[in-house]
Amino acid sequence: MFYYLFTWLDKQFDFPGAGVFQYISFRAAMAVIVSLLISLVFGKRIINFIRRKQIGETVRELGLEGQTQKAGTPTMGGLIILAAIIIPTLLFAKLNNVYIILMLVSTVWLGAIGFLDDYIKVFKKNKEGLKGKFKVIGQVGIGLIVGATLYFHPDVTTKERVYTSGSNKSMSFDPALNNQAEYKAPKYASEETKSIKTTIPFLKNNEFDYNVIVKWICDDCTKWGWIIFIPMVILIVTAVSNGANITDGIDGLATGTSAIIGTTLGILAYVSGNTVFADYLNIMYIPHSGELVVFIAAFVGACIGFLWYNSFPAQVFMGDTGSLALGGIIAVFAIAIRKELLIPILCGIFLIENVSVIMQVYYFKYQKKKRGLEFAQKNRLFKMAPLHHHYQKVGFHESKIVSRFWIIGIMLAVLTIVTLKLR
Numbered sequence: 001m002f003y004y005l006f007t008w009l010d011k012q013f014d015f016p017g018a019g020v021f022q023y024i025s026f027r028a029a030m031a032v033i034v035s036l037l038i039s040l041v042f043g044k045r046i047i048n049f050i051r052r053k054q055i056g057e058t059v060r061e062l063g064l065e066g067q068t069q070k071a072g073t074p075t076m077g078g079l080i081i082l083a084a085i086i087i088p089t090l091l092f093a094k095l096n097n098v099y100i101i102l103m104l105v106s107t108v109w110l111g112a113i114g115f116l117d118d119y120i121k122v123f124k125k126n127k128e129g130l131k132g133k134f135k136v137i138g139q140v141g142i143g144l145i146v147g148a149t150l151y152f153h154p155d156v157t158t159k160e161r162v163y164t165s166g167s168n169k170s171m172s173f174d175p176a177l178n179n180q181a182e183y184k185a186p187k188y189a190s191e192e193t194k195s196i197k198t199t200i201p202f203l204k205n206n207e208f209d210y211n212v213i214v215k216w217i218c219d220d221c222t223k224w225g226w227i228i229f230i231p232m233v234i235l236i237v238t239a240v241s242n243g244a245n246i247t248d249g250i251d252g253l254a255t256g257t258s259a260i261i262g263t264t265l266g267i268l269a270y271v272s273g274n275t276v277f278a279d280y281l282n283i284m285y286i287p288h289s290g291e292l293v294v295f296i297a298a299f300v301g302a303c304i305g306f307l308w309y310n311s312f313p314a315q316v317f318m319g320d321t322g323s324l325a326l327g328g329i330i331a332v333f334a335i336a337i338r339k340e341l342l343i344p345i346l347c348g349i350f351l352i353e354n355v356s357v358i359m360q361v362y363y364f365k366y367q368k369k370k371r372g373l374e375f376a377q378k379n380r381l382f383k384m385a386p387l388h389h390h391y392q393k394v395g396f397h398e399s400k401i402v403s404r405f406w407i408i409g410i411m412l413a414v415l416t417i418v419t420l421k422l423r
Contacts, residue, residue, distance in 0.1 A: 001091050024290050028297035031088040035298045038084040039305020047316045050074040076118045078322020082111045084302035093294040098155040099336050103295045106142055110328035113138040114320035139241055143234030146332050151226045157192035159285045188285055196229050198338045201419040236340050237331040243350030244327025246386050250398040251314040252307055257349045257409045258326045259303035264413040265333050266296040272337045281420045289337055312399045346416040349409050353386040360385035
């Protein structure tokens with residue numbers, strides 16, 4: 001909104017300082033600031049409103065330390081996160097950008113699913129909330145929309161690298177070198193092309209085309225690449241969204257982890273949408289994707305601002321309203337910038353939390369079948385799943401668990417960035 005206003009003021013009246021809104025870095029910085037202000041200023045009012053409406057968390061007795069004290073803590077605080085993401089994006093992003101539209105739709109869609117789940121739990125007094133199959137249907141629905149948009153929309157393109165005479169594919173532009181006289185940097189084609197290539201970590205020629213999977217059937221079968229791509233998108237969106245939901249079990253864990261992941265995705269989006277850095281890192285250049293930096297800046301600001309109230313001891317819980325949206329946003333964003341195959345590394349915390357639950361369930365079923373119910377109950381793989389609850393059962397305080405998970409998240413984030421050069 002402000003982008004269009006100040007662009008008009010700059011053109012019509014040569015308004016002093018209006019041109020600064022042309023810079024993504026400035027608008028991203030403003031998005032962070034506004035997002036933080038919304039979280040901090042309006043967050044308290046939303047919490048007070050939720051408390052007056054007696055929208056409190058119903059805590060099941062799981063035998064965890066400090067668990068009973070959390071009963072009645074306001075929930076559905078994910079509304080703060082959603083507002084702190086959507087409002088700055090509407091104010092500072094280019095709203096005709098297909099990637100921005102896709103991110104806003106994904107945010108509202110998944111936030112609505114989470115809100116419905118929380119509403120059933122709180123107001124209908126149904127502890128189970130929205131049935132799992134309906135959650136999955138909603139996640140599959142947004143995955144289908146995202147996959148179809150990224151595959152078929154004409155504005156979702158890449159630019160192929162064109163090497164001039166004397167250039168070497170093994171060489172890349174290095175801003176740190178002063179003498180570039182003998183090097184002719186590769187340029188990008190003037191025309192944008194449709195592509196469903198993505199980045200593969202650790203490999204030298206690190207681009208994978210989903211069309212290859214169907215190409216072996218017949219030469220003309222590449223037009224059916226969407227049969228592979230769209231289900232892949234659905235799988236990723238569902239998995240990461242549920243991973244964030246499962247991780248949201250102790251104060252500040254999901255929020256802080258999401259902020260770390262969001263910061264990393266912001267860096268990846270910036271270099272993918274900048275020809276100089278894309279060339280230097282030898283990664284694909286994605287036109288128009290740089291605008292996503294504004295969105296992810298608001299996302300990071302919302303997560304950090306929410307931590308003001310969600311860090312131990314939490315004054316508010318985000319509920320599924322926030323956790324489903326956070327995971328879905330991360331998944332859709334990673335897919336949009338063609339970095340979805342980095343998710344197992346970058347979202348390692350979400351992954352291990354998901355895997356710990358799956359392992360716990362199947363190990364219990366195996367032991368029950370093999371040695372009986374009583375043995376299976378006494379000899380579980382983890383004392384409790386997901387993994388963060390296991391450490392609580394062991395005796396670690398939740399604030400220490402959160403801090404150490406954050407440290408691991410930072411290490412994984414650094415490794416994710418480093419993979420751009422480790423080939």
